[in-house]
Amino acid sequence: QILELSAAYFEEGAFTGKHIVITAGPTQEAIDPVRYISNHSSGKMGYALAQAAANQGARVTLISGPTNLPCPERVERIQVKSAEQMLEASLQQIGEMDIFIASAAVADYRPSEIAEHKIKKVDGEEQMIIKLVKNPDIVATIAQHPERPFTVGFAAETQEVAQYAQAKLARKKLDMIVANDVSNTNIGFNSDNNAATIFWAQGSHDLDFMSKSNMANEILACIKAQLS
Amino acid sequence: QILELSAAYFEEGAFTGKHIVITAGPTQEAIDPVRYISNHSSGKMGYALAQAAANQGARVTLISGPTNLPCPERVERIQVKSAEQMLEASLQQIGEMDIFIASAAVADYRPSEIAEHKIKKVDGEEQMIIKLVKNPDIVATIAQHPERPFTVGFAAETQEVAQYAQAKLARKKLDMIVANDVSNTNIGFNSDNNAATIFWAQGSHDLDFMSKSNMANEILACIKAQLS
Numbered sequence: 001q002i003l004e005l006s007a008a009y010f011e012e013g014a015f016t017g018k019h020i021v022i023t024a025g026p027t028q029e030a031i032d033p034v035r036y037i038s039n040h041s042s043g044k045m046g047y048a049l050a051q052a053a054a055n056q057g058a059r060v061t062l063i064s065g066p067t068n069l070p071c072p073e074r075v076e077r078i079q080v081k082s083a084e085q086m087l088e089a090s091l092q093q094i095g096e097m098d099i100f101i102a103s104a105a106v107a108d109y110r111p112s113e114i115a116e117h118k119i120k121k122v123d124g125e126e127q128m129i130i131k132l133v134k135n136p137d138i139v140a141t142i143a144q145h146p147e148r149p150f151t152v153g154f155a156a157e158t159q160e161v162a163q164y165a166q167a168k169l170a171r172k173k174l175d176m177i178v179a180n181d182v183s184n185t186n187i188g189f190n191s192d193n194n195a196a197t198i199f200w201a202q203g204s205h206d207l208d209f210m211s212k213s214n215m216a217n218e219i220l221a222c223i224k225a226q227l228s
Numbered sequence: 229q230i231l232e233l234s235a236a237y238f239e240e241g242a243f244t245g246k247h248i249v250i251t252a253g254p255t256q257e258a259i260d261p262v263r264y265i266s267n268h269s270s271g272k273m274g275y276a277l278a279q280a281a282a283n284q285g286a287r288v289t290l291i292s293g294p295t296n297l298p299c300p301e302r303v304e305r306i307q308v309k310s311a312e313q314m315l316e317a318s319l320q321q322i323g324e325m326d327i328f329i330a331s332a333a334v335a336d337y338r339p340s341e342i343a344e345h346k347i348k349k350v351d352g353e354e355q356m357i358i359k360l361v362k363n364p365d366i367v368a369t370i371a372q373h374p375e376r377p378f379t380v381g382f383a384a385e386t387q388e389v390a391q392y393a394q395a396k397l398a399r400k401k402l403d404m405i406v407a408n409d410v411s412n413t414n415i416g417f418n419s420d421n422n423a424a425t426i427f428w429a430q431g432s433h434d435l436d437f438m439s440k441s442n443m444a445n446e447i448l449a450c451i452k453a454q455l456s
Contacts, residue, residue: 033386034267034333034410037259068296105262108349109356117386118410121336121362128337132356134349158261158345182262182346 013057014224020058021097021149022050023090023104023138025065027083031130032115041105043067045154045194045212049101050075052216061097063089065104083107083135090138094147099223101152102139103178110135140172150227152219155179162197162204169199176200176226178219198222241285242452248286249325249377250278251318251332251366253293255311259358260343269333271295273382273422273440277329278303280444289325291317293332311335311363318366322375327451329380330367331406338363368400378455380447383407390425390432397427404428404454406447426450 024046028036043064050062051072060075063086071077080086083106090100109132119128143151153174155165158181165179180196194215198205200222207218252274256264271292278290279300288303291314299305308314311334318328337360347356371379381402383393386409393407408424422443426433428450435446 031265034269034384035265035335036267037263037265039262039264041262107263112355118384120392126362127340128360128362130358130360132358134354134356156262156346 013055014220015053015099016057018058018098019061019093019096020053020099020101021061021063021090021093022046022053022101023063023065023086023106024050025067025069026105027065027086027107027135028081029083029107029110029135030081030114031111032117032119034118037107037109037111037130037132038066039105039107041065041156043069043104044192045215046101046103047072048212048216049103049219052213052220056220058099061093063104083110083138087136087138087141090142091145094142094145094149097149099152099227100139100142100149101219101223102142103154104138105154105156106138107135109133137172139174143173143175150175150223152176152178152223156182158182162199165197165199169201176223200226241283242448243281243327244285246286246326247289247321247324248281248327248329249289249291249318249321250274250281250329251291251293251314251334252278253295253297254333255293255314255335255363256309257311257335257338257363258309258342259339260345260347262346265335265337265339265358265360266294267333267335269293269384271297271332272420273443274329274331275300276440276444277331277447280441280448284448286327289321291332311338311366315364315366315369318370319373322370322373322377325377327380327455328367328370328377329447329451330370331382332366333382333384334366335363337361365400367402371401371403378403378451380404380406380451384410386410390427393425393427397429404451428454 025043026039026041028038030036047069050060054060054074062075062077078089112131112133139153157164161179161181165177169177177199178196194212195209196207253271254267254269256266258264275297278288282288282302290303290305306317340359340361367381385392389407389409393405397405405427406424422440423437424435
């Protein structure tokens with residue numbers, strides 16, 4: 001019976017014939033051969049989206065930063081570390097993808113140079129300074145590309161969530177943005193649950209506390225509605 | 229038969245009656261609620277030491293930074309994030325421990341302040357600076373404490389390994405130091421194998437390429453020899 005259901009999905013899935021590219025997880029920005037800057041993204045939301053999209057018949061490419069999650073079934077995974085690697089992998093999909101969902105928590109800045117050897121602690125020097133430069137903005141780069149796909153961004157904020165998210169939607173020329181409040185520790189980073197609001201140019205949709213798996217299906221339903 | 233062997237270990241293990249405290253893994257130093265600085269330590273060497281010491285009859289306390297490793301059997305684990313938390317947990321064992329093995333890859337520096345909210349990317353600002361201050365030196369603090377246990381440090385270097393390790397042994401007043409070259413990607417961080425040299429005031433002992441589990445037993449044998 002499960003096999004029959006699966007077959008039905010493949011035949012008439014909501015995204016059959018579509019290629020969806022999803023970024024997930026944190027990026028790691030090297031300081032030297034052993035140290036790095038990263039963030040607490042677990043990748044769970046992006047991996048849930050990849051699994052849900054595959055279940056609905058899409059061809060899915062998952063561009064993932066370092067996580068401990070297994071690759072979802074029927075999903076092609078490309079593993080990267082830094083924001084620059086993630087941008088390069090994303091740009092390689094231009095012209096090949098219908099939908100781009102940027103759920104990765106990309107580092108905004110990276111060390112301006114990567115030390116070749118482990119930086120030694122210097123006796124007497126009580127302070128150290130790390131100079132950072134801005135990373136490329138992956139979702140904005142894709143959204144503003146001449147051959148842009150339908151582009152969905154994420155906003156993880158700790159304050160004034162709606163305001164920041166709507167500004168980001170417009171400024172980056174996204175089709176849709178999923179905004180959540182990561183100051184609430186019951187949801188978001190590393191949790192199996194999430195709560196968020198989806199914004200697009202003409203409207204918004206609240207997603208109350210639910211599993212990331214359910215949220216993935218809700219987000220995909222919203223995308224489907226916008227595409228139709 | 230396995231049960232008998234285990235019972236034999238407990239009765240006449242090399243470290244029966246001893247309390248060994250081991251630090252393991254990286255530390256995570258928060259920049260803001262979502263970002264942090266860390267390093268590529270997997271914690272495997274410290275966890276292998278904890279398991280080996282427990283197998284040899286010791287009471288083992290494992291003070292661990294963030295890793296994905298399961299707690300070894302018959303080991304009490306205390307989970308911490310930052311270097312300051314790891315120092316505090318280590319100092320609480322003073323007077324209660326016979327041997328302190330500092331295998332954790334402690335961040336030398338931490339951000340001088342932790343931002344309360346996620347630091348926003350500012351348009352037009354292409355650079356950012358993170359000010360760091362020196363973290364406490366956990367192994368040196370324990371080694372120089374009036375009630376010091378037998379204290380073993382680790383040195384992960386990418387160049388002039390022996391020279392740096394011997395200088396560290398003397399400067400921090402350690403009893404022993406295990407030095408390995410992390411520029412060799414076949415060993416060390418995140419690998420299941422390792423190669424190292426153990427130094428103490430009067431000698432040294434080379435440990436050629438072997439599993440971290442075997443290396444743990446070799447290190448414990450060296451400690452036992454110095455204590456006798």
